[in-house]
Every structure is written in C-alpha cells, then in structure tokens.
Amino acid sequence: MSSFYSSVVQNFLIAFGVVIGASLFSGLGALMTNAPPLKVMTDVAGSIKLWAIAASLGGTFTSFVVIEKGLFEGEIKTLIKQVFFILISLTGANVGYEFIRLLQRCSNIWGK
16 A cells, blocks of 8 residues: 555656756746746647646556556546556646746746
C-alpha cells in the first residue's frame, strides 16, 4: 500500500514541478528577450498543464493500456487507481498553475 501512496505523491509533485519549472525558465527567457516575464510565465503555465499530466503519468499510452484492461478485462481496481492517478496529476498541474497566477497577483499588489 505504501507504493500506492508514494505513486500518488510522485504524480502530484511531478505535474506540479513540470508546470513550475517550465514557467520559471520561460520567465527567465522572457527576461533575456525583453518580454514581460509574468505574462509569459502565466501563458506557459496554462498551456503546459496537459503535458505535465502526461509526464507525471509516464506517458499517455500506458494510461490507456491500464484503462483498457480495466474496462475490457474487468480489472476495476486497476481502473479506479489509474483514474485516481490522473486526477492527482491534474490537481498537481492546476496547483502549479495557480501558484504562478498567485505570483502574478502578488506582483500587481506589491508593484503598485
């Protein structure tokens, strides 16, 4: 059972880290090219969420195989676990996106 919990934590943090890392490095690139960094960071965070979910699941094809087994071979427990992993990854990506948006909102408050 500890493997399940460690997978849940890893999926969440991988999705969160992909969104945060891509946003921070895109902000650095925006600084180098004289673009508005917070706008670029927010745009990238919004557009990379799907890829963060796919990365945290280890690729989308393995998820489809597990879902197929659950639906067509009757492995309901495996299907429920995979759906839970997808939801956890989605949550991690959305928390990362909201963190970047929080940075943007804080800059609006403190910058003025």
